Amino acid sequence: DLVLTQSPLSLPVALGQPASISCRSSQSLVHDDGNTYLNWFRQRPGQSPRRLIYKVSDRDSGVPDRFSGSGSGTVFTLKISRVETEDVGVYYCVQGTHWPYSFGQGTILDIK
Amino acid sequence: VHLAESGGGLVQPGRSLRLSCLASGSTLDDYAMHWVRQAPGKGLEWVSGIYWSGLKTGYSDSVRGRFTISRDNRENSLYLQMNSLRPEDTALYYCVKDLKPGGADVWGQGTLVIVSS
Numbered sequence: 001d002l003v004l005t006q007s008p009l010s011l012p013v014a015l016g017q018p019a020s021i022s023c024r025s026s027q028s029l030v031h032d033d034g035n036t037y038l039n040w041f042r043q044r045p046g047q048s049p050r051r052l053i054y055k056v057s058d059r060d061s062g063v064p065d066r067f068s069g070s071g072s073g074t075v076f077t078l079k080i081s082r083v084e085t086e087d088v089g090v091y092y093c094v095q096g097t098h099w100p101y102s103f104g105q106g107t108i109l110d111i112k
Numbered sequence: 113v114h115l116a117e118s119g120g121g122l123v124q125p126g127r128s129l130r131l132s133c134l135a136s137g138s139t140l141d142d143y144a145m146h147w148v149r150q151a152p153g154k155g156l157e158w159v160s161g162i163y164w165s166g167l168k169t170g171y172s173d174s175v176r177g178r179f180t181i182s183r184d185n186r187e188n189s190l191y192l193q194m195n196s197l198r199p200e201d202t203a204l205y206y207c208v209k210d211l212k213p214g215g216a217d218v219w220g221q222g223t224l225v226i227v228s229s
Contacts, residue, residue, distance in 0.1 A: 001173075037214025048206060048219040049156065055214075092156060096214025099170045101146065103156040 002027050004093050006104035012112040019080040021107045023093030028073050030097070037096035040069055040078045043106075044089040053078065085111060113137045113218045115207045120223030123197055131223055133190040133207030143210040145183060145190045149203035150222070159205070160192065175201075197227045 003026040013019045021040075029036045040053040051060050053069035056076060066081040080087055088111060093104040119131040131147070146161040160181040162169045169181050180193040190207055204222040211217040 031214065033213070035214070039214070039216060041216075048221055050219070051215075051217060054217075090155075094156075094216055096210065096216055099161060100172055101148075101158040101161065101214075101216065103148075103158065106155045 001100060002095065002098055002102045004095060004102050004104040006091075006093060006107050009105060009107055011107055011109045013080075013083045013109060014112045015084065016082050019083050019087075019109060021078045021091055021093075021109075023071075023076045023078070023104050025074040025076075025095060025102075027098075029076075029095050030073065035097075036072065038069075038071065038076050039094045039096060040067075041092045041094055042087075042089045043092065049092065080109075083109070083111070113209060113211070115209060115218055115220035117205060117207045117220045117223035120205065120225045122226045122228065124229050125198055125227055127197055128193070128195045129197060129225060131192040131194065131205055131207075131225070133220060135188040135190075135209065141185075143213050143215070145210065146208040146216070147181065147190075147192050148206045148208050148216075148219075149201075149225075150206070151200075151203040154203075157203075162190070194225070197225075199227050201225060202227050 005024045007022045029038050036056050038056050041049040043049040052063050057069045068079050070077050090106045092106050095102050114137045117133045144163045147159040160171045162181045178196045182191045206222045207220040209218040
């Protein structure tokens, strides 16, 4: 099966500073239809995961523009331009190109 | 769209359980629906998925042959029949809806399954 590898797994960040999470896939995430179904989710304690970014770089409704996604093929990045308190949680990359869907291990972002 | 899971609980190893997921709100056709689980303190694991037509299904290696996914589009419902349960199946089970391909757009709150004697 396809494997997604996130790094780092722990990310302490000072308020107002940028943050970056990498996600590498063991195979290309380009679908036969030409789209790349790589999504980013955040899960806060006690809550369900919430999608932030879909198809590599499209922000979901209500997601602040300080969140951005980039990448192609097998290497992807989630960036937060200025971390705020509400950004604390576990971030997962999720691929929906191939069945079974795959999840990264998760990156714990907290405030330094 | 709102997803509400039910059917979780405490069950002995080797026994069965059936999970349900009811979709409400704007229940237009979707692309596929899935079950994803999260063991206590662990990450997310895809368990099973089914296309809107019901004609294609998929299972993780860890549940194949023991779990069966199904759906009833007239009832806006998704199901997971879990047989021969093992302690390692203990997890919060989420129902997930793809509004479009590969999206995993909508998640329920989850239903907790505990497999223990």
